[in-house]
Amino acid sequence: MNAMNQNSDDHRSLGTEPRGLRRLSNGYFVSTEEAPALSRREFLEAAGFSLSLAAMSGCGRAPVESALPFPIQPVGAIPGRLQYYASTCAGCPAACGLLIGTRDGRPLKMEGLPEHPLSQGGLCAVGQALPIGLYDSQRLIGLLRAGKKAEWAQVDEEILQGLRQIKDQEQQVVIVTSTITSPTIQASIDSFLDQFQNAKHVVLDAVSSSAILDAHEQTHAVRVLPHYRFDRAEVVVSFGADFLGTWISPVEFTADWSARRVPREQSPEMSYHVQLESRMSLTGSNADRRIAIHPSNQGPLVARLADKLAAAAGRQLDEPLAPRIAESDENLVSELAERLWNARGKSLVLCDSQEVGVQTQINFINDLLGNYEHTLDIERPSLQRQGNDREVQQLVEDIRAKQVGALIVAEVDLLYDLAGHESLSAEVGEIPLTISFSHRVDEFAAIAKFVCPDHHTLESWSDAEPISGLISLIQPTIRPLSNTRAIVESLAVWSGQPQAAYEVVKDHWEKKIFPRRRSTGSSQFLDFWEQALRDGFVEVSSEAPTIGRFETSVLEPVAQERMSENFSLVLYNKVSMLDSRHSHNPWLQELPDPVTKVTWDNYVSISPRDAAELGIQDGDVVKVSAGKNGSRIELPALIQPGQHDGVLAVALAYGCKGTDRFAKIGPQWIEARPSVSENGLVGVNAAVFVSFHGGTQRYTRAGFSLAKTSRHRELAATQEYNSLELPPEVAPHGAERRKIVQHTTLAAFTKDAEAGAVEEHFSTETQLWPEDHPKPDHTWGMVIDLNKCTGCSACVIACQSENNIPVVGYDEVRRQREMHWIRIDRYYDGEDEDLNVAHQPMMCQHCGNAPCETVCPVLATVHSSEGLNEQVYNRCVGTRYCANNCPYKVRRFNWFKYPYDDTLQNLVLNPEVTVRSRGVMEKCSMCFQRIEAGKIEARSQGLPIVDGAIQTACQQSCPASAIVFGDMNDPQSEIHLALENPRRYRVLEELNVRPAVSYLRVVRNRDEESQHG
Template sequence: MKHPHPNHWRGLEEWEDPTSVREQAETEFIDTPLRIGAEPGRRDFLKATGFLVAASSFTACSRPPEEKALPPVVQLEGDVPGKSYRYATVCGACPSACGIVAKVRDGRPIKLEGNPAHPLTRGGLCATGQASILSLYDSHRVQLPRSAGKESSWDEADSRIAEALSAARQNSGAVRVLSSTLTSPTLLRQIASFVSAFPDGKHVVADPVSASAILDAHERTHGVRRLPHYQLGKAEVVASFDADFLGSWIATTEFTRGYTESRLAEQAPRKAAWHTQVEARYTVSGGKADERIKVAPWEVSATLEHLVAKLASLSGKAFVPGSAAPAADVMAAIDRLAQRLWNARGKSLVLYGANEIAGQQLANFANELLGNYGSTLDLSLPSLQRQGSDRDLAQLLAEVAGGKVAVLFVLGMNPVADLPLSDATRQAFERIPMLVTLAPREDETAAIAKIHCPDSDPFESWGDAEPVAGLVSVQQPLILPLDKSRPALESFAKWAGKPASAYELVQAHWRESIHPRAASAVPFETFWHKALHDGFAEVKSNLPVAGAFATGAVTPLGKQAAATAMLQLYVKPGMLDGALAYNPWLQELPDPVTKATWDNYASISPAKAKELGVKNGDIVRVAVGDTALELPALVQAGQHDALVAVALGYGRKISARFQDFGPKWIDHRATTGANGLVGVNAASLLSMEGNTLSYLRPGVTLATTGKRQALAVTQSHHTLSVPENLDPGGPPRPIVQEVYLSEPETFPAHDPEDVPELWPPDHPYPGHRWGMAIDLDACTGCSACVVACQIENNVPVVGKDEVMRKREMHWIRIDRYYSGDVENPSSAHQPMLCQHCENAPCETVCPVLATVHSSEGLSQQVYNRCIGTRYCANNCPYKVRRFNWFNYPREDKLANLLLNPDVTVRSRGVMEKCSFCIQRIQEAKISAKQEGRELKDGDVVTACQQSCPANAIVFGDMNNPESKVSKWVKNPRRYRVLEEINVRPSVHYLKIVKRSGEKPGEEHHG
């Protein structure tokens, strides 16, 4: 082999042939339209010259058009135009109900941020939550009630519903409300009182991504149907069996914060933090784990059972596993894991991801044996973030199929697309005499609904949330409703015959039921205003006490037949269950693991791909029983050979809007697939066996089809490399660096800061000197920062075709590198943004001085000076500059209300890049000046830093020795990427801490 395998690699291509990837990286910026095909000809040259002459002459000829200036009608006291105000409220993107702070500028909410005071997330906000603000400004939202597909009015809709309800009351017809988990106590009570008015009324809660088995298992082992509140922050040893708690499982933002806090390498005494992940699919958590045990998909529960047996024997109890023992090496790993868990009794956590009651009971038993209940799992103040019951759902589906349901209300769910409905059941849904959906958009269920009563956006209406028992939040409106939608709370009040406004309903419920639970006796008004101001209030729980652990409830698993192949349906971080499939930010967000955008795919292992002879993008036919789907294949390192994984949440009707997405030009390829939608809906492959929604299906077969659908995978884009001639035959550049815990207690300090300089320092930095530090050990790759930056800085979405041309515009990207064993690699996530180099290579090559160094250490990009030569991007060693090839779509006037008025909207032909959120720096500096004080550390918080659930980013003034960033820079783990080329970046990284293994030898020298 000419070149050795690299230590860290970005994809399997690079593992196999690093040289070709390096060569490709060197020509990355050369593909201009003029070079495709033939050499640039005389005609091209003439065209370009003519265009330039004409354009430069004409642009100089115009006076700006006359513009109107409209002052506000009434100047409200305390409302200053052009100033941003922040209001605490609740995120409505998923049932995690994280606390957020919304930034409202001139009456419009324009940015969501995590609420730093919120006890669960403490400041972070995931990509989905960040992106959910677009929902408010979505011009495709249903404006008015619709009946049978035609626009109607609220009066007509209400009277038709009232008729149906009174008929149901007289004939004892079944009235059902089907919703996903609702965290709003007021809405839950409203629905409960609504359905109780009917002889046969019921509220069925079911989640498309169900955690029903966890609740059911606790009902059997503890006598209460509850989801424990997992406290990752208290857990030193975590054993996760296919629960992707850092990616998409239950409340990832909270889990990520707790996980990184309990693993901080610098805390003294250093904790024995450890994370083992047992899985077949390659997840975010698996890549991050200290030890990843790859097992066949059907062996995950068996491995858990054998762990339970080990723990039982350690605690002197007897438990005989019923399943066959996994392979010897897995058993050895399980032995070690059991010992680790046992040593950390009460400070450990066993998680099980599959929606399968028997396995969940084993996990409960493991946690009980380890004494974790009451410390790392809280059942007395349980999580209310997943309440769905698969049994209730199965019963409802049976009722619908049997034609028993007279009136069905659907809220926060899209059963036609979310559930594996047979044709008969789907037809039965269509036959329901009164099917009402409250979906905000025209989804699959709305298409068959008799009446569509659009729910308001969370930012338009009052509401509340109780994500964890005893923690309540008020959701306050930030803007008057933009259309004639009506909050679900008001709709149910109206249909119950007691119309009231959402504000009255929420306040009444708080007065009656929440305020009496307050810990200290304060008047209601004080309590309410404090909760409104802080964004949350802590109250006492009103739940009965959980029972003692019933050991008898745990039964060994049966012998499982080894399958040959299994299908796993999962949800991607960001896209989740698909309710936000209309959201271009989330569609274009690279998946943290596969780096794929704009599609779902059948993820298969490299060996399986070789066996089938398929490459990325070859369409394969995935069949389980009679159901089959055709999906492009994606080869995923680290995945078990017997597993095929397909993401749910795609192929949604609400993604039909992307059919014409992206700039139109000669070569334009559609963003949507053959079905006119983004991706393929895989919900039909789910199963409802034994009253449980099952995401794992045995007996899957794969077949090639000979067709292709290219995937927009950003894995190989913007590859960092150094030209060979700088270091011929040298070792691969350590772009991601690691330290080993086996090394001495304090990590060896990195090589000294200063390389001798020939020249006197160019930049004295008399005032501030901005810098950033990123802790790679904390970063999980969740990509919240990517979306936060995109919203803050008006970064456009370009569409699938442009992404395939490596033209995605994200100012901050997360490079994912694999390392270790190619069969079972671990992954490192490196957020990569403009490094604001002191000796910036981009600045020296700009012919028009459009990018220059500021006196505070920023590499400034001046859009109005830029003429688009792209020399700077070509010369950037970090590949972080983004070129506007087009005027990206800004046609949607409503969506434009979301643009940040503090950041220029860039036009075609202009280079752009991370500015260190200069608008926030300026704002903080001027505010400090206005208040007559010095700028403090922490006054400037960049958008990426704010959103990071792992607290992995700090930003500040490096001239201030007391600033957080200065302290991080003194950390012995600090290094700078591509340090040896002496561009002296202002972004510092902290090395990854390897908790397992020894530092590898120097065998990689070529």
């Protein structure tokens, strides 16, 4: 792992810059003279593979005329060799550890940082997709003044003049950001605002957790967000919190949760997880027990659970917190209370409600169970959500009252995410000074007087402190491609103290972070700094907040709500669309939602019973209205099993300004169908339904109507088969299931570790094949633990980034022509309360007796001596016989030559993997290029390949560590141990295709046998 030991002028050890040349971040010199831009072909012919960065600088700044190699070769730098730099993901405030794979100064592949204490080597889909955002040719290449190009010197002077006037008039200066985990950026904001008598920093999160912080301020006298420790929890009860999908820190929570989901034959133990929710979430689909509840019933259930636990603990309350509830709910709460009470100190109860009263009761429950300082840490709290909705609401009132003189916005689209934004644009336009740091012209930037774009995170120096005491660095791996400037540099200029971002970060670390070092660390700051650069993070002492005793007087009884005859609406985020910033990323737009498997749209999820009553089918465009005179939107409907009746669910972060660029993505000669929205955007903005109530933003509301229109829009779904139940014509008695996903219960597993195994139909070694393929050296294989896999789909984007998989667009996905080499199949099994959901990664199984090989007329698909099914693109003539003969349906046909005319975006392509032309078959190669690189490295050192040294892209960043890859010939390897697991099976083994991919069957933590496992 390497670190960039450089300041803002790059490698100081390389000497001074020659006149007329400029040094790039990788040490190359480029001409500062103007020259025509190079095409990709011209660039490769002139410069070869080692000058990629030089070409990129021409995309945003001075075009390249000539390039010179390193005057002094940096230690360890080998042209063409992939090098990794430790950094931090800035895709969301979770701030996971990041390894940035660069080749000749060009960032290519994002991976998880294995040593990071929180993410533990995992990385979500958003983090994997960072490079496509860096090479986005529609990112702003410079600053704007009143919508027109400008120069920094001119803009800085006008902004300084405006700030002086505002200061003299004592007008209010407001900086609005999303959660800032960076201590350096926060210090810069504080220093900038200290110039003014009337100034404040307002934190607006696209999806807020303000109620949790407000509740702790009431119950513990400190406004903090606990650090949730799922790795210590034996019983988890979640009321709506999608902690495996989008809630707070899903990569960290997935790693901790999955670590307790591995029953072993010697110790058959695993955590027990109950999910109570209104819509089908990713977390609910993985729960041992999932209970669909109406949103109006969440508060009473939480309160009744608190009452029962208070009685068990002998904590007498003045009056019950809960109203009377139904007998079935009473039985449910009694069961949960008993389980939680028996796991005191080892349980965890959480909730996504934005009602402060509900969150105070959640705090009371965890206090009764003794969970604080065990599974909830508030002495080292999480800093990953800091939004304060009361301050946001006050800001709206101040803007409408014309009390704001300067409004500066960063990392959030104020006029997209803010509740009631549609009526705020005019007032914002009248503010004397408005500044946006956005990378593109979003809703706020479109009316801002100045747009001063920030660097991309891969171009930036910064840091992050997601958990108190754990601080990580963000370091650049490429010189800024455009005329952008870091936020800290802009604030320093406007504070009258210009300073480079590197110096700002380094100075802050020397003054504020270094004194907090642990006693075992170095006494020299440079040693401390360089160690942090190499490792990517440091752990330092943290000042524990002053925590008061739990204050029961703030608890208030829950009022009985009558279930509305109208619909209730639940707004949520998808794993690929955490906020509107990601809507411009085509990889994320085309990522199938883990639950619905739909791409390129948001939609209205509706329960099967409600759909049947209203005569609604998938794709029927419906109108959702908030009352008679409220906001309304039109979206296609999706019938969602597991969703509670009377509930509608719509995803946020769609319908963003500028996404009409994707309207015709795909083959240029085919006219794609237009977007569902009238303005051609991808999806519709459902943030119009977010409202303020009781000092918090609410994402669940009642009183909605649903009306079917005459229009229909087919959803671009990647999966049309949803059930494991065999159709009636195959199983007339309805008792048989497909055995693709094998299930058992913990109770059955405890009695027999092979419980749930299916007897193989093909039980003889006699076969038509003349002999087995000899594999004397290596036999590569994979094992996937379905009990760990959550279906988060990070592996899908990891594979897409590694293997140059094209984006095909809505219309092609609609035709079932998506190109992803790995898919996550999602199956529903059972119905209503007995509905189970299973997620199964499916890629080329690299069969020993591969049926694709026997039918290829040109030998384009062949078997290697190391057990891999290889695809020779130059031989393939596109007969598609192999796809027809594949029982797993994992081969992809490249129907068209998808356009690669964006020369900047093409820089995201991995040069080690062929960019396939039209009319060839492609599929998973088990990251053959990584296998070869590992073998070459081992040979160069004269050593055998170490187990684990070669990792596939999907395996490396899996947050759940569900994938094991290795040499099955090695008896000491991890995969060899996995193959001996009694839960192991192979899909469609009865066909005798002998796949090299095995699975470990699902184990649900249930006491009794279930019909559906």
